[in-house]
Amino acid sequence: xxxxxxxxxxxxxxxxxxxxxxxxxxxxxxxVDTENVIxxxxxxxSNKELQFIHLTDITAVHxxxxxxxxxxxxxxxxLVHNIRIRxxxxxxxxxxxIPTATVVWKGANWMExxxxxxxxxxxxxxxxxxxxxxxxxxxVFPMRKEYPLEDPNRVDKKDxxxxx
Numbered sequence: 001x002x003x004x005x006x007x008x009x010x011x012x013x014x015x016x017x018x019x020x021x022x023x024x025x026x027x028x029x030x031x032v033d034t035e036n037v038i039x040x041x042x043x044x045x046s047n048k049e050l051q052f053i054h055l056t057d058i059t060a061v062h063x064x065x066x067x068x069x070x071x072x073x074x075x076x077x078x079l080v081h082n083i084r085i086r087x088x089x090x091x092x093x094x095x096x097x098i099p100t101a102t103v104v105w106k107g108a109n110w111m112e113x114x115x116x117x118x119x120x121x122x123x124x125x126x127x128x129x130x131x132x133x134x135x136x137x138x139x140v141f142p143m144r145k146e147y148p149l150e151d152p153n154r155v156d157k158k159d160x161x162x163x164x
Contacts, residue, residue: 001050001081003028009050013043029086034098037074037089041104044076044085051080058101058111060119062144070096072121091121100126118143 003023010018010030017040020031032040044052056075063069068090077084089098100123101108112123113132120141123129131138140146 001078001083003083006050006083006085009047010040010043014040027084027086029088031088031090034089034091037072037087038099038101038103040087041074041076041101045104050078052076052078052085054079055101055105055107055111056084058108058115060115060121060143062119064145066090067092069093070119070121072096072098072115074101095120095122097122097124099124102126117141120144 003026006028007021007023014032014036017032017036018030019033022029030040044050054077056077057073058075059073061071061073063071070091070093072089072091074087074089075084076087091098096119098121100112102112102123103125109127110132112121112126113129115121116123116126116129117131117134118141130136134142
């Protein structure tokens with residue numbers, strides 16, 4: 001199966017729901033809206049020709065300079081056809097929300113908990129959305145780009161010590 005066949009199938013079934021298409025490094029990437037993501041995921045999994053039965057990963061990316069600053073990213077694999085697809089959904093912050101994919105894949109449970117734990121993305125309808133790796137009373141989300149990379153008070157990082 002080729003990416004062009006997959007794209008034709010998606011555009012045939014979701015002509016207005018796919019906002020953007022990329023084909024970098026032979027991995028088809030599509031961008032959909034929050035309202036359509038579960039419908040697209042269900043189609044990819046249940047379609048007999050495509051058979052995207054393996055949810056490889058769910059994660060997020062924080063783009064603080066964009067209007068929709070969070071992207072939830074799904075990586076799905078068709079083991080039968082040995083082809084992958086990436087689905088992105090862009091969300092507004094600071095409390096981004098998206099429907100849970102546990103209604104399609106039960107294995108999405110832990111992946112969504114990890115994404116919530118590190119990025120603060122709320123998965124609406126998730127059966128047990130709580131922290132999974134960080135301490136429960138943590139009040140920040142460590143993978144958000146909200147803090148400077150270096151401590152401005154450190155004296156050993158001053159340019160004059162490096163001849164600059």
